[in-house]
Amino acid sequence: MFVTRIGIPLRARLAVAATLCFPLLAGAAPADVDAARIINADNTPGDWLTYGRTYSEQRFSPLSLINADNAKQLGLAWYANLETNRGQEGTPLAIDGVLYVSTAWSIVKAYDGNSGRLLWSYDPLVPRAKGVEGCCDFVNRGVAAWNGKIYVATFDGRLVALDAATGKPVWSVYAVDQGGHYTLTQAPRIAHGKVIIGSSGAEYGIRGYISAFDAETGKRVWRFYTVPGDPSKPFENKAMEMAAKTWSGEWWKGGGGGSVWDAISYDPDLNLVYFGTGNGVEWNHSVRSAGQGDNLFLSSIVALNADTGEYVWHYQATPGEEWDYDAVQQLMLADLVIDGQPRKVLMQANKNGFFYVIDRATGKLISAKNFINISWASGVDPKTGRPIENPGIRYDLTGKQITMLSGPLGAHTWHAMSYSPKTGLVYIPTQEIPWWYAPSKDYRPYPEGWNLATDSGAAPDFTVQGYLQAWDPVHQREAWRAPHKGPWNGGTLATAGNIVAQGTAAGDFNIYRADTGEALWATPTQSAVIAPPMTYAVDGVQYIAVLVGWGGAYPLMQGVQSAASGNLRNISRLMVFKIGGTASLPPPAPQPKFALDPPPDTASAETVAAGEGLFNQFCAVCHGGGVVSGRVNPDLRASRFLRDDGWFDILLHGGLQNAGMASFGRVLDHDKAAAIRAYVTHRANLDKQTGGNDANIP
Ligand code: CA
DSSP states (O other), X not given: OOOOOOOOOHHHHHHHHHHOOOSSSTTSOTTOOOHHXXXXXXXXXXXXXXXXXXXXXXXXXXXXXXXXXXXXXXXXXXXXXXXXXXXXXXXXXXXXXXXXXXXXXXXXXXXETTTOOEEEEEOOOOOGGGGGGSSSOSOOOBOEEETTEEEEEOTTSEEEEEETTTOXXXXXXXXXXXXXXXXXXXXXXXETTEEEEOBBOTTTOOBOEEEEEETTXXXXXXXXXXXXXXXXXXXXXXXXXXXXXXXOSSGGGGOOBOOBOSOEEEETTTTEEEEEOOOBSSSSHHHXXXXXXXXXXXXXXXXXXXXXXXXXXXXXXSTTOOSOOOOOSOOEEEEEEEXXXXXXXXXXXXXXXXXXXXXXXXXXXXXEEESSOOSSEEEEOTTTOOEEEOTTOOHHHHOSOEEESSOTXXXXXXXXXXEETTTTEEEEEEEEOOEEEEEOTTOOOOTTSOOOSEEEEEOTXXXXXXXXEEEETTXXXXXXXXXXXXXXXXXXXXXXXXXXXXXXXXXXXXEEETTTOOEEEEEEOXXXXXXXXXXXXXXXXXXXXXXXXXXXXXXXXXXXXXXXXXXXXXXXXXXXEEETOOBOOOOOXXXXXXXXXXXXXXXXXXXXXXXXXXXXXXXXXXXXXXXXOOSSSOOGGGOGGGSSTHHHHHHHHOTTGGGTOOOOTTTOOHHHHHHHHHHHHHHHHHHHHHOOOOOOOO
């Protein structure tokens, strides 16, 4: 189906503008964004019009009022407290002096960019019990803007168009199928008048897809599945027929996976939409696909015709993947000179540790180089584009526990990177988190939980690292790095002022010289920063804005380890800086005293062991391996419900579902809930004796 962009004639637009009462720019309609405005974004450098500022997703701003010479004079201009002390992963948009911000639980807010005054707030009222159906926190990465509307994808799967002037919904549709484990955390992008949005949920069991909706009406225009369905039914298109040849067994029964949860970019000249796809369901290749085949289009970069959603090309980064190597990381467009030739490229710093440079017209690999010391492959074959796997890395075949670098948390994941055409460097929030994997014994699919057929965890006795890494994509080598305390730091921003900005998990916000990495300025943020900063200008003043707030997969799963990144407490805020800013944060409330006072550890070893297995299956992904929380969810070792039968009401009957703790009554009974409590009590007693880790109460 070919659908042309629906636009409002200029006269009608002016009429709309005249009827609006908007506080900042009389006569200009709020969020009056169209394709020409995004394509010509450098003509209005004070704006940040789409998730990565431009269609290139470079996160480079031509603004230079804040620069390497005056960065030392930065200060806080204003801040806004958020009501959700959860992971904040969003990038604000700035359009004509208004900031549009999305926060945890898919709440959207508009602020006056100069004063910080709240203009409106929209809460989609996502049912909190839905939280348990997402792998990695109730986060949201951003909104899109088009023709007077702001678009947000909500955690429970809606795509909502808001009136940019008032925050009132204009239309709302379900962008993913209901009743399964689909969620949405991605920032929508708008190409050719269509809102493009993917799907999350491959750890649970979904069939991934990406869809396009008419920006004016919400009507679905196209959908592209990332993995083939039941081959006894007709394939949706030739791409699915091709993909099905790379699968074995009965993969469609588990959904197949391949969610599209982060990168989307668009080349308006080629009219191609690019996106990355996630891992398979199950992770274990032998269970998922009888150990056979590449499993297209898992862990791939795919290009589609923006108008029709028809397949154009793909590049699969990790064929037959089984280590959660989602290839969804940011897909950055750039024009580079490589070997003396101008090339239109797509760049990705993949979870699997390779930095890919790809011809974005054809999908052909130009170069690939590991940007961390990976253990799973010795390189990428330049002829075939396939990784050269090291022996013994496929745990499904060896049946043994293997340790890998990188792991499922990625050498780089959703924390956005930036690129400066001035320095020619890409600024990557890089991390090294080794992980072990083994086939699950006696695996059977669970409709309520993760379906990996893989046991895994952070590899003990290995050092974790996190650093800002400046990478030369032409020569595929590191230019400089700035070390941090640990992994899971913020995304990055590069500007024409020769600066790179990044917040850290240790609770500070930093400015570096873009060419050398020299640290120029830092300020405490009181809480961890994982979101990428952005910059904008109003009335001749340049600002840098960043969301503060700790969360996401790493602290949810790895409480002990993530504490080493330096996170001290969890406060969610929007912070905005300018040269000469004199605002200050209120002093943080005293940290609550964390005291372990569990009831006696009286359960049998058998019960505790059974409880440990159940905890690892249903609880650990949110409450932390070893029952040590990472300051996002409550630390159950200190729960008063260890002494109180409210425990059963919560686990089996949804007693705290309005706080985000869903009922597990469909998969647990009283005995199982009691076994989990016995295990948690056991862990609390152990840590009370040893002094344990007490740094992680949220
Ligand atoms: Ca994944």
